[in-house]
Amino acid sequence: xxxxxxxxxxATAAASPAYAAEPSPIETLTSYLASSVEGxxxxxxxxxxxxxxxxxxxxxxxxxxxxxxIEGTTEFLAGDVEAFYxxxxxxxxxxxxxxxxxxxxxxxxxxxxxxxxDFLSASLVGTVTFINEGLTATGAFIAADIEGLNTVLPSxxxxxxxxxxxxxx
Numbered sequence: 001x002x003x004x005x006x007x008x009x010x011a012t013a014a015a016s017p018a019y020a021a022e023p024s025p026i027e028t029l030t031s032y033l034a035s036s037v038e039g040x041x042x043x044x045x046x047x048x049x050x051x052x053x054x055x056x057x058x059x060x061x062x063x064x065x066x067x068x069x070i071e072g073t074t075e076f077l078a079g080d081v082e083a084f085y086x087x088x089x090x091x092x093x094x095x096x097x098x099x100x101x102x103x104x105x106x107x108x109x110x111x112x113x114x115x116x117x118d119f120l121s122a123s124l125v126g127t128v129t130f131i132n133e134g135l136t137a138t139g140a141f142i143a144a145d146i147e148g149l150n151t152v153l154p155s156x157x158x159x160x161x162x163x164x165x166x167x168x169x
Contacts, residue, residue, distance in 0.1 A: 025156045032152040036145055043141045047134065054130045058123065065119040069112065076108040 080101060087097040153159045 028152055028155050032148055036148065039141070039145065043137070047137070050130075050134070054126070058126065061119070061123065061126075065115070068115065072108070072112060072115075076104065079104060 083092070083097055083100055083104070086092045087094065092100070153162050
């Protein structure tokens with residue numbers, strides 16, 4: 001309701017004959033609107049660019065992690081197959097094969113889990129940082145835009161007493 005009243009007040013002030021006779025408030029409002037649009041476009045472009053850079057880095061990191069994981073898994077399986085052939089050819093005893101296989105599997109799983117935890121941790125930290133910086137920039141942008149609007153609206157006839165903070169915009 002408060003936003004509706006503010007819109008109605010703005011429309012009434014803009015339509016009043018006194019408003020049309022005073023070019024300074026119109027110029028002020030036009031200047032604010034141009035500045036606001038320019039700032040909004042710059043903010044959105046910057047935000048989209050930052051998002052694209054974040055996503056590109058995240059995809060690159062994910063692909064690097066997956067590539068490394070596949071490479072490690074392939075090496076582990078190749079070593080396990082080689083050890084199995086050694087068992088079949090009698091180069092190692094079944095006990096040696098089992099001990100080495102369990103040891104190798106444990107080392108592989110440990111390294112894989114550690115790499116996964118490191119990747120997820122870095123990804124989470126990067127995501128939280130990205131979101132935090134985005135929210136901070138958005139808040140600063142909105143605050144600056146409202147501050148600019150608060151300086152312009154009181155100069156318009158009929159809006160001298162308008163307080164945007166009181167309207168909880």
